[in-house]
Amino acid sequence: MxxxxxxxxxxxxxxxxxxxxxxxxxxxxxxxxxxxxxxxxxxxxxxxxxxVVYFVERQPAAAAVQPSEAEAVRLAATLDLTDARMTAVLHGAWAAHAQLVRGMSPAELLLLNAPAGMVSGDGVSLLVADIAPLAQGSVDAVAVDATADAATIESLLRSLRGKGRMLGPVSMPIPDGLVELARDDEVWVARLDVKVTVSAPIALKRRDG
Ligand SMILES: [Zn+2]
Incomplete structure (x- = not known):
């Protein structure tokens, strides 16, 4: 961590x-x-x-996919991971490509419920949890896999910053509050709609007289 x-x-x-x-x-x-x-x-x-931070005690699932250069390129490009100040969450099977993503992107990676065999360090941190244990508006991008339940998706959505991007499988509907940017046969990419971001109330100046 x-x-x-x-x-x-x-x-x-x-x-x-x-x-x-x-x-x-x-x-x-x-x-x-x-x-x-x-x-x-x-x-x-x-x-x-x-x-690895354990918010719940659970053994990692066996790795279902092999690390793939092509998938890593897709993650880094569609999530726009260009800046070292960025933080991205790779959920479930997407985490398998973390080391390859780090090879082409300076963004910090948080792996949520990564498959077995992933190690922390060198810009990769691992979390095991039932929901994303993240502050509201704290990450720039999220890749979510088909195993995510409604509570996980909601918590990940909450953790996105304004204009933050989410990538998900086509089997999953795009969550409310996101605007689709692109899709192919396997995944969609969407961006947090800035219109739903709640702005701080404007302080009204007290007028005397
Ligand atoms: Zn507490």
């Missing part, structure tokens, strides 16, 4: 959005390999083992 990305992780329990406090047992460069994330609100503790 890349230390700066801890800032965008949130407790998954049903209470007001709360950041998490990291206690680090072992780290390499800026990756936490062993430790704990604690919620100051509900006192939940989420262990970090071998660089």
């Amino acid at each position: 890349f230390v700066p990305l801890v800032d965008i992780l949130r407790c998954v329990n049903p209470h007001e959005e709360t950041w998490l406090v990291a206690s680090i047992e072992r780290a390499e460069d800026r990756d936490i390999l062993a430790g704990m994330l604690g919620c100051p609100t509900c006192l939940a503790e989420y262990p970090i083992r071998d660089g």
Whole structure:
């Protein structure tokens, strides 16, 4: 788990959005390999083992797809991962291509429920969770696979920044609030509709007299 990305992780329990406090047992460069994330609100503790943050205790699924250069190119291009300040979530099977994506993109990658065999470090962080444990408006792009349930999709949608992009399989309808940019036989790519972004209320100046 890349230390700066801890800032965008949130407790998954049903209470007001709360950041998490990291206690680090072992780290390499800026990756936490062993430790704990604690919620100051509900006192939940989420262990970090071998660089993976466990919001739920679950073994990773066996890898269903092989890492593919072509899929990595498609992810980096359609999600527009051009900037080192960007953070992208690769959910499920998409995570298999993470190392190849990193080879062509400087964006930080968060793998949500990655298949077995993926390792953290070098711009790749791993999370195991039932919903995306991410702050609202904290990531630039999301690739979601067909195994995502409604709660996962909703939480990923919430985590997108304005104009953020989502890629999903054609078997899944494009979630409300997204505008389709492109599609082929396998996937669609859509962008968060800026119209649905709730803007902060404008402070009205008090007029005297
Ligand atoms: Zn909590």
